[in-house]
Amino acid sequence: MSNAVSNELENQIISNIDDLKSQPEAQSIIELSDTESIHYDGRHYDLIYDNFYPFSNLAKIDIPFWTDMVSQYGEPVLELCCGTGRIAFPLAEKGLQVTGIDISDSMLGEARKKSDRVEWIKADVCDFDLGKQFSLIIFSLNSIYHLLRIEDLESCFNCVKKHLKPDGKFIIDMLNYYTKPTIEAMWSPLPTLYSVYPDPDGRGTMVVTVVNELDVSAQIAKSKLFFRLIEQKKEFVEETKLRLYHPNEMGNLLKYNGFIIETQLGGYDKAAFTSGAPNYIAICKLGQ
Known part of the structure; x- marks a missing residue:
């Protein structure tokens, strides 16, 4: 995680995620249509991967x-x-x-x-x-x-x-993606913290969690990305696909x-x- 994210904030994130998952989906989750995207909004995209949780230096390592x-x-x-x-x-x-x-x-x-x-x-x-x-x-x-x-x-x-x-x-x-450690890490049915970054519209801190699913026969990875401002209760979900x-x-x-x-x-x-x-x-x- 980025150095900008403190332990206190991380604990707050985990608390909010747990709280969110305990709420009925209809009250807290808004599914984005195929023509809408937060992940591929350029203003969000850089911030997501500048603060990518598994590898904080992902944006520069290559x-x-x-x-x-x-x-x-x-x-x-x-x-x-x-x-x-x-x-x-x-x-x-x-x-x-x-x-x-x-x-x-x-x-x-x-x-x-x-x-x-x-x-x-x-x-x-x-x-x-x-x-x-x-x-x-x-x-x-x-x-x-x-x-x-x-x-x-x-x-x-x-x-x-x-x-x-x-x-x-x-x-x-x-x-x-075909190494044993990656398969075990990627295809857990549980939500995983993906990124934490400052909302580009100044509305607070955005928390992104992900749930991954692999269609083995088609070799299609489906990722459901959940976007939520810590200060709010509603959450937006977007599905991305990779072959x-x-x-x-x-x-x-x-x-x-x-x-x-x-x-x-x-x-x-x-x-x-x-x-x-x-x-x-x-x-x-x-x-x-």
């Missing part, structure tokens, strides 16, 4: 890795699903040529506030044509999991191939779609990938 990848493989750089610019912004601040694409106006709105050195473009990663090629195209932490269907993934790969220079690199980074590609599956999909995997890493320390590694990072080039 920046040195991506900086090194650019130093090795060159620029210009294209980031897919750039969001609010967490990766693109620090790369551009080093004077690198960076383009970021995302489908969300809200995310891009926050990204544009951070930097005018990045070329921010609204586009669908499954269907884009930027009219130029890149030395490095990156899919940073878990972004590829938003592509729920194999057809979407393959459409994305086709766009990547059109935009990658002949000697360019394509890098995918995703958490390895958890297995590392071996992703490796095969890359090969079948015309990429050659040069290196498979298990984390930002660049150790080789193993079945127990925390991440699966594939560094690829175009096939012949």
Whole structure:
């Protein structure tokens, strides 16, 4: 948890969560529609992951890795699903040529506030044509999991191939959800504290809890995120979905779609990938 969250506040959070769960749902829970989102509101998104409970440094831990990848493989750089610019912004601040694409106006709105050195473009990663090629195209932490269907993934790969220079690199980074500790931690039916952050509208402290569910046959992770201001009794719930590609599956999909995997890493320390590694990072080039 962020250092800004005191033990006293944490105890208050736990107390409020327990109190909330004891109340009838109809009195305290408001389900957001498919067109509404707190999680993907750019103003909330950065705050959620700046104060992400399991790993308080999640928002910064991979920046040195991506900086090194650019130093090795060159620029210009294209980031897919750039969001609010967490990766693109620090790369551009080093004077690198960076383009970021995302489908969300809200995310891009926050990204544009951070930097005018990045070329921010609204586009669908499954269907884009930027009219130029890149030395490095990156899919940073878990972004590829938003592509729920194999057809979407393959459409994305086709766009990547059109935009990658002949000697360019394509890098995918995703958490390895198929380790025993992760499975045991992630798929508990009990609500887990997810984030605590100051509400961007100044209404107090927002507490986020999560309940995860895995559809094994479809490899779809469903997360119900519960958003609640400590000072209020009502709670908003939002469901998000991710398609958890297995590392071996992703490796095969890359090969079948015309990429050659040069290196498979298990984390930002660049150790080789193993079945127990925390991440699966594939560094690829175009096939012949």
